[in-house]
Amino acid sequence: MTEQELLDPTRSPRREGVLRAAEKVAALLPPTPLLPLELDGRTIWCKAEVLQPVGAFKIRGAWHRLSDLDEAQRACGVVGVSSGNHAQGVAWSARRLGIAATIIMPSNAPRAKLEATRALGAQVVLYDRAREDRDAIAAQMTAQTGATLVHAYGDPWIIEGQGTLAIEAAAQLRARIGREPDRFVTCCGGGGLTAGVALACPDAEIHIAEPEGWDDVLRSLAAGEILPVADMTYPTDCDALQTPRTFPINFAVLRERVSGGAAVTRADVAAAMRLAFEKLHLVVEPGGAAALAAVLAGKVDATDATIVTLSGGNVDRETFLRLLAD
Missing domain, CATH: 3.40.50.1100 (Rossmann fold)
Structure with missing residues (x-):
């Protein structure tokens, strides 16, 4: 390759x-x-x-994705979608690399996952899992900010x-x-x-x-x-x-x-x-x-x-x- x-x-x-x-x-x-x-x-x-x-295991994919971002992409930050495990992988990797991270998480995600993601320095945006489309929210956010989407699996x-x-x-x-x-x-x-x-x-x-x-x-x-x-x-x-x-x-x-x-x-x-x-x-x-x-x-x-x-x-x-x- x-x-x-x-x-x-x-x-x-x-x-x-x-x-x-x-x-x-x-x-x-x-x-x-x-x-x-x-x-x-x-x-x-x-x-x-x-x-x-x-x-x-989500730390594996998150690190591979974020560590391949160039300087311009890192400056614009990343957006992730996750119920909590991918969220923490992205947040952990972003903090280590000095990248701003926003994670779109369901409002009914386990409290432990929400708290851990915030503790790692990521901004959390909540959505209703049953009524809202997280991918649509992420697409709108990345279009507005220029951030890189780090999808939980479709990447x-x-x-x-x-x-x-x-x-x-x-x-x-x-x-x-x-x-x-x-x-x-x-x-x-x-x-x-x-x-x-x-x-x-x-x-x-x-x-x-x-x-x-x-x-x-x-x-x-x-x-x-x-x-x-x-x-x-x-x-x-x-x-x-x-x-x-x-x-x-x-x-x-x-x-x-x-x-x-x-x-x-x-x-x-x-x-x-x-x-x-x-x-x-x-x-x-x-x-x-x-x-x-x-x-x-x-x-x-x-x-x-x-x-x-x-x-x-x-x-x-x-x-x-x-x-x-x-």
């Missing part, structure tokens, strides 16, 4: 871009652990992205950055068992992580987990076209996976690579959160536990070289205790 291609916002994400992002992330952050977990006599491998500085840099999780996890698995991962199970909202993982490990099967009522990617794959969430008011604890629809840039990868997946229930997610807490001693948020929930509930099969993403751990105390008690 030429430098001009690398900096073109209309480009498609590529594995070369994931590898370049992996070098950047490795120079900035230590690897998160790849933890073994025995389920029904089989060991799966859990990538603990809950231990990132912002508590989620080539973001997709490539999230794919660094798989590069890192594959190397860890080789070191542990001498094998390449043959299956990834990813938590899926807009598809940025899933598309990045698919590009990073082209020989592995990709399976996704979405919350029930918000399984638009699974429905889109079945239909062969992008379908929006049917009911934006459908209740779920998985706020991190409440995206209205995937984008063509993600869907182009997903439709070629996703082998299967499942929608998980509230009970599935609660069971996965309890297991992660009891066996791995990790606090995992509902959306971050969706992939483990799909495997634990028997909705997605695992092999001895399956990597499951524990993609985020930013959860309000009340929500965590409520779900653990269920």
Whole structure:
């Protein structure tokens, strides 16, 4: 890839871009652990992205995107759209690089995510998730200010950055068992992580987990076209996976690579959160536990070289205790 291609916002994400992002992330952050977990006599491998500085994998894509901005773009700032994990990744990266960041967040985002984003120095603009279009708000804001949009998943840099999780996890698995991962199970909202993982490990099967009522990617794959969430008011604890629809840039990868997946229930997610807490001693948020929930509930099969993403751990105390008690 030429430098001009690398900096073109209309480009498609590529594995070369994931590898370049992996070098950047490795120079900035230590690897998160790849933890073994025995389920029904089989060991799966859990990538603990809950231990990132912002508590989620989103720091990977945010750093790849913001660190590639030129001086003029940095001077104009960035605008992000997020329920909270991408928000913190953008805010963390922006503060480190001296860039002003504005994040458009739903008014019902978890308090912990709102407070953490503001604490990192970002300006937060709230919107009504059920009645307002965050992408329209972001487009208007960037047009008025000249800021760069850093989308939560519909961006080539973001997709490539999230794919660094798989590069890192594959190397860890080789070191542990001498094998390449043959299956990834990813938590899926807009598809940025899933598309990045698919590009990073082209020989592995990709399976996704979405919350029930918000399984638009699974429905889109079945239909062969992008379908929006049917009911934006459908209740779920998985706020991190409440995206209205995937984008063509993600869907182009997903439709070629996703082998299967499942929608998980509230009970599935609660069971996965309890297991992660009891066996791995990790606090995992509902959306971050969706992939483990799909495997634990028997909705997605695992092999001895399956990597499951524990993609985020930013959860309000009340929500965590409520779900653990269920």
